Amino acid sequence: MPLSGALKLVVSALAAALVAALAIQPELRAALIAQINDPAALPTLPEDARVHFEAQARARAEAAAAALPAAVAKIEAEHGRPFARPPVVAVFADDAAYARANGLGDADIVGVSRAGRAMLSPALCQNESWRLVSVLTHELSHVHFFGWRPRGAPRPPQWFTEGLAVLASDGGAAESVSDADAARAIRDGYGVILDASRWTNFLSIPFAAAPPCGAGCDLRSFRQRMAYRQAALFIGWLRRGDPAAFSRLMRALEGGSAFEPAFEAALNDPPQALWRRFATALQASR
Numbered sequence: 607m608p609l610s611g612a613l614k615l616v617v618s619a620l621a622a623a624l625v626a627a628l629a630i631q632p633e634l635r636a637a638l639i640a641q642i643n644d645p646a647a648l649p650t651l652p653e654d655a656r657v658h659f660e661a662q663a664r665a666r667a668e669a670a671a672a673a674l675p676a677a678v679a680k681i682e683a684e685h686g687r688p689f690a691r692p693p694v695v696a697v698f699a700d701d702a703a704y705a706r707a708n709g710l711g712d713a714d715i716v717g718v719s720r721a722g723r724a725m726l727s728p729a730l731c732q733n734e735s736w737r738l739v740s741v742l743t744h745e746l747s748h749v750h751f752f753g754w755r756p757r758g759a760p761r762p763p764q765w766f767t768e769g770l771a772v773l774a775s776d777g778g779a780a781e782s783v784s785d786a787d788a789a790r791a792i793r794d795g796y797g798v799i800l801d802a803s804r805w806t807n808f809l810s811i812p813f814a815a816a817p818p819c820g821a822g823c824d825l826r827s828f829r830q831r832m833a834y835r836q837a838a839l840f841i842g843w844l845r846r847g848d849p850a851a852f853s854r855l856m857r858a859l860e861g862g863s864a865f866e867p868a869f870e871a872a873l874n875d876p877p878q879a880l881w882r883r884f885a886t887a888l889q890a891s892r
């Protein structure tokens with residue numbers, strides 16, 4: 607039945623309002639798109655129902671399933687407690703399907719976690735297959751951390767969640783920048799700045815000075831991996847310095863506490879002050 611003129615106007619006004627709201631709220635938009643394309647609807651492997659896959663990615667899904675028990679145990683040991691609920695792992699073969707499921711519309715990000723799902727990109731079936739286990743372990747760190755947090759809890763800064771995931775996965779998602787590379791960059795004045803922002807635009811990650819990216823270097827992934835690895839180094843230093851205080855911070859954040867007050871309550875100083883101490887300690891170890 608054709609819509610009346612007035613009804614058409616109302617519908618188009620509502621649609622415009624929805625589009626405007628989603629434009630203002632990229633997070634909301636991403637979550638909505640991901641929910642519509644939930645990878646939990648994909649078939650599961652008979653040997654491990656936690657692993658979902660697209661048919662063309664079956665071999666990689668089997669490799670992920672084989673690695674999953676050790677990766678889960680590793681994250682539980684690193685984070686200091688079991689998963690709140692079993693993780694869902696999804697292995698994609700198709701760039702477009704992966705881009706829809708991760709909610710970001712981007713197939714170049716090698717792994718994304720969202721709503722308890724660790725999603726692995728088609729690149730991990732192809733030229734980056736050697737990174738499958740490290741990226742899976744990295745994404746499981748996010749699934750574990752956010753799995754405990756209450757809905758709507760204030761999100762910690764990205765340097766913390768990404769640094770934690772790189773630390774817990776022994777370098778997952780930052781493979782091409784080593785601990786030594788990151789330490790050298792900090793000592794040479796190219797330290798990342800610990801701000802409260804989301805680092806989804808990797809070219810805009812703030813550094814004290816832009817770390818040099820040599821000939822043929824992919825600036826976007828270099829800046830991302832350098833920032834992640836420096837954050838991991840810092841978080842590892844914090845944890846080694848006072849394991850009990852670090853555990854208190856983790857439990858507070860998992861309980862939904864806001865990051866800055868929880869950090870100061872557990873570690874007695876704001877992150878920036880401790881970063882200065884960390885950088886000074888790195889200089890002394892030169």
Ligand SMILES: [Zn+2]
Pocket residue numbers: 744745748767768771779
């Ligand atoms: Zn990550």
